Amino acid sequence: MNGSLYLFPVTPEAAPDPAPVHAALEALQVAGAPLAETAGKRVFRAGEGFAREVIFAGCSPHLRFEAAHADDRDFCHLAVHGPLSTPRLFTGPQTGRPRCPSCRTRLDDWRERAIAPLSALPCPACAVTCRAIDLDWRQQAAIGRLLVELRNVFPGEATPSDRLLTALREAVGSDWRYGWAAMSEAP
Ligand SMILES: [Zn+2]
Incomplete structure (x- = not known):
């Protein structure tokens, strides 16, 4: 690889x-x-x-x-x-797993997010909406x-x-x- x-x-x-x-x-x-x-x-x-x-x-x-x-x-x-x-x-x-920039929760669904890096998705923990490219x-x-x-x-x-x-x-x-x-x- x-x-x-x-x-x-x-x-x-x-x-x-x-x-x-x-x-x-x-x-x-x-x-x-x-x-x-x-x-x-x-x-x-x-x-x-x-x-x-x-x-x-x-x-x-x-x-x-x-x-x-x-x-x-x-x-x-x-x-x-x-x-x-x-x-x-x-x-x-x-x-x-990347972290939510707001609450620092690690996101399990990152592979799905990475497919559409500009789609806005809510954080499952704090509900802040952000795009995959904005995650930590x-x-x-x-x-x-x-x-x-x-x-x-x-x-x-x-x-x-x-x-x-x-x-x-x-x-x-x-x-x-x-x-x-x-x-x-x-x-
Ligand atoms: Zn969050």
Whole structure:
């Protein structure tokens, strides 16, 4: 199972201009040469700064920055998603039950909610109505219209550097947060 570390603006609806985000990723050498481009997604090779701005907690002998063959996705590289027309919610096998932002109750029906991330549903405990994208996912999901996906960086294994988060904040004018989820579909 492939996993990714996603970086995204704190506001789910934010759809900033992606050009300054690309520029920031290139300036820090996190993004290297382009690998693929589709509508709404650009995929890059990891640059020389990737291992500097993604700080691994321990030794990571499996780190690999080159594809071994044409269909290989098990190497560190990155994708920039968006801006998407509506916020998307990325989850994964390690995603646990999110909490209601109002009463902190954990919600058991999160998998149904994740299917329609913009539908408003009442919290079963306090009856506050909120959307799946507004729940507290505790870094076990990724949410947004513009996201930077660092592929093959697994939960708890590494975190983005302060310098990278600062550069992204300056690129869009608002704070970013991060979370882990399954790797997005190819490319
Ligand atoms: Zn509640």
